[in-house]
Amino acid sequence: MIKKFVTLLLVLINTTVLVAQQHNMSKTYQAPTDELVKKKLNNWQDLKFGLFMHWGTYSQWGVVESWSICPEDEGWTQRKGPYGATYNGYLKAYENLQTTFNPVKFNPEKWVAAAKSAGMKYVIFTTKHHDGFSMFDTKQTDYKITSAKTPFSSNPRSNVTKEIFNAFRKENFMIGAYFSKPDWHSEDYWWPYFPPKDRNVNYDPAMHPDRWQKFKDFTYNQIGELMTDYGKVDILWLDGGWVRPKSTIDTTVDWQRGIKFNQDINMPKIAGMARSKQPGLIVVDRTVTGEFENYTTPEQQVPETPLDHPWETCITMGDSWSYVPNDHYKTAHQIVQLLVKIVSRGGNLLLNIGPGPDGDWDPVAYSRLSEVSAWMQVNGEGIYGSTSVAPYSTGNVYYTKAKNANTIYAFVLADKDGVKLGKTVIIKVNHVKAIKKVTMLGFKQSLKYKLTGDDLVITIPAAIQNNTAARYASTLKVTY
Incomplete structure (x- = not known):
C-alpha cells in the first residue's frame, strides 16, 4: 500500500536560526526564455548536490551571520559578550572585527577535494552577506577582506572569492556567487541620519531618490565586479528578498508585511548587465516571483511532493549557517537520506558548511563528507541526471x-x-x-x-x- 508522504520534513536545526532565515517560496514560477539560461538550468538540475559556504568576520565570534547587528527584537539578534550593553557599542565592535580577521589556514583546494570526493558538483559562496563585509576585492567600499585594515589583506590569497572560484572551477564545479541585496554597512541603505529600525532601508527612497540611486549604483557596480573579474560564473544567488519592488510584496507572508517602502534596485538592468558578461547566467532572486527567480529555494525543508519547476533546498550541515564552536553536525546517515528524499522530489541539495575564523572547516565536516563519499561512489548513479x-x-x-x-x-x-x-x-x-x-x-x-x-x-x-x-x-x- 502506498503511503503518501504528507508531512513536511523539517531538518534538525537551531530554532532561532530557522526563523531568522526562513524563506517562503514564491507561489508562481516564470520559466526563463533565454535559450542559454534554459540550457544551463537544465545542466544544473542534473548535478543534484552542491556546497554552500557562509563565511565572514562574524565567524570570529561564532555568532549568527550578520543578524546580530539588525535592530529587530527577535531571538536571532541577541547580542552576547561585553559589547551587548548598547546597540551602537555592539555595532562598533562588530564592524571592528575587520581589523582582526586573519584566516591563515585558508586552503580552498582542501575544500574542493573533500567536496568532490563526496559527490558535490557545484558551489555557492557568500561574497557578501547582509552586514556588508565584502569577501572579495571590491572597489566600491573599504569594508572588505582585502582592505589594509584587515590583517589577511597581506596574504597572497586574500581575495578569497577569486581563490575559491578558481579552485572549484579547476575541478569542473559550477560556480555560484551568493550576494546580499541589502547592505547594512552602506550609508545609502542604512543612512546614519536615521537609526535603523529593522532589516529594511531606514529611509523612504521615494523621498530621497538621489541617495537610493547611489545605493542602486553601488549594488550594480559590485555585481558587475563579480561578473567581470572572477572568471566564469554560472549562478548569481541573490539573498535579502525584502529588497524588492513594492508591487511584488506578498502580504500573506509574515516577513514581507514588514516591507514599507519600494526597494526596487532595477533587476532588469542588473541581470542584463550580468548576462552580457556571463552568457547563460542563472539568476536566483530569492522569493521575488518573476523572470529573475530562475529556480526557487526552499530553506531547511523538503517539499512533500515534486515541484513543477527547478528548485534547490539549502540545508545546514550543522545547526547554524555560519561557524559556531562545537556545532552539532548532522550524521552522514541524515545527509544521505536528505539527499535521496530531495532528489526523489526532483530537487537539488545545497549543503552548507561554515568555515571557521582560522579559514578551515571543523574536522567533523571533513569526516561527514568522507562518509558520504563512500556511499556516493556506489549509489550516485541513481542520484545524478535523474528525475522524479x-x-x-x-x-x-x-x-x-x-x-x-x-x-x-x-x-x-x-x-x-x-x-x-x-x-x-x-x-x-x-x-x-x-x-x-x-x-x-x-x-x-x-x-x-x-x-x-x-x-x-x-x-x-x-x-x-x-x-x-x-x-x-x-x-x-x-x-x-
Missing part, C-alpha cells in the same frame, strides 16, 4: 528515474546504519509492462523478480540481505 517518478516514495523506499533511459532506482532507506532487507522487497513501478533486469548497486548479480500489476516483487539473496556496505540506503536498479 511517481509514486516518489512508498514507506521507506524512494524513487528516481534516469533522465535519458528506461531505468528506475529504488532507494531502500535504513533506520540505522546498515540496511537490513527481508527475503523480498516490493517496489512500485507504475505503468511498466515488462522488466529487463534488476540489480542492486554494488553487486554484480541479477536479482530474481516477479511483476504483478504495478508491484515489482524482488527476491533478495541471503548474502546481500544485510547490506552493511550501503549503510544508509541500498539502491535497486530496475531496467525496463
Whole structure:
C-alpha cells in the first residue's frame, strides 16, 4: 500500500536560526526564455548536490551571520559578550572585527577535494552577506577582506572569492556567487541620519531618490565586479528578498508585511548587465516571483511532493549557517537520506558548511563528507541526471528515474546504519509492462523478480540481505 508522504520534513536545526532565515517560496514560477539560461538550468538540475559556504568576520565570534547587528527584537539578534550593553557599542565592535580577521589556514583546494570526493558538483559562496563585509576585492567600499585594515589583506590569497572560484572551477564545479541585496554597512541603505529600525532601508527612497540611486549604483557596480573579474560564473544567488519592488510584496507572508517602502534596485538592468558578461547566467532572486527567480529555494525543508519547476533546498550541515564552536553536525546517515528524499522530489541539495575564523572547516565536516563519499561512489548513479517518478516514495523506499533511459532506482532507506532487507522487497513501478533486469548497486548479480500489476516483487539473496556496505540506503536498479 502506498503511503503518501504528507508531512513536511523539517531538518534538525537551531530554532532561532530557522526563523531568522526562513524563506517562503514564491507561489508562481516564470520559466526563463533565454535559450542559454534554459540550457544551463537544465545542466544544473542534473548535478543534484552542491556546497554552500557562509563565511565572514562574524565567524570570529561564532555568532549568527550578520543578524546580530539588525535592530529587530527577535531571538536571532541577541547580542552576547561585553559589547551587548548598547546597540551602537555592539555595532562598533562588530564592524571592528575587520581589523582582526586573519584566516591563515585558508586552503580552498582542501575544500574542493573533500567536496568532490563526496559527490558535490557545484558551489555557492557568500561574497557578501547582509552586514556588508565584502569577501572579495571590491572597489566600491573599504569594508572588505582585502582592505589594509584587515590583517589577511597581506596574504597572497586574500581575495578569497577569486581563490575559491578558481579552485572549484579547476575541478569542473559550477560556480555560484551568493550576494546580499541589502547592505547594512552602506550609508545609502542604512543612512546614519536615521537609526535603523529593522532589516529594511531606514529611509523612504521615494523621498530621497538621489541617495537610493547611489545605493542602486553601488549594488550594480559590485555585481558587475563579480561578473567581470572572477572568471566564469554560472549562478548569481541573490539573498535579502525584502529588497524588492513594492508591487511584488506578498502580504500573506509574515516577513514581507514588514516591507514599507519600494526597494526596487532595477533587476532588469542588473541581470542584463550580468548576462552580457556571463552568457547563460542563472539568476536566483530569492522569493521575488518573476523572470529573475530562475529556480526557487526552499530553506531547511523538503517539499512533500515534486515541484513543477527547478528548485534547490539549502540545508545546514550543522545547526547554524555560519561557524559556531562545537556545532552539532548532522550524521552522514541524515545527509544521505536528505539527499535521496530531495532528489526523489526532483530537487537539488545545497549543503552548507561554515568555515571557521582560522579559514578551515571543523574536522567533523571533513569526516561527514568522507562518509558520504563512500556511499556516493556506489549509489550516485541513481542520484545524478535523474528525475522524479511517481509514486516518489512508498514507506521507506524512494524513487528516481534516469533522465535519458528506461531505468528506475529504488532507494531502500535504513533506520540505522546498515540496511537490513527481508527475503523480498516490493517496489512500485507504475505503468511498466515488462522488466529487463534488476540489480542492486554494488553487486554484480541479477536479482530474481516477479511483476504483478504495478508491484515489482524482488527476491533478495541471503548474502546481500544485510547490506552493511550501503549503510544508509541500498539502491535497486530496475531496467525496463
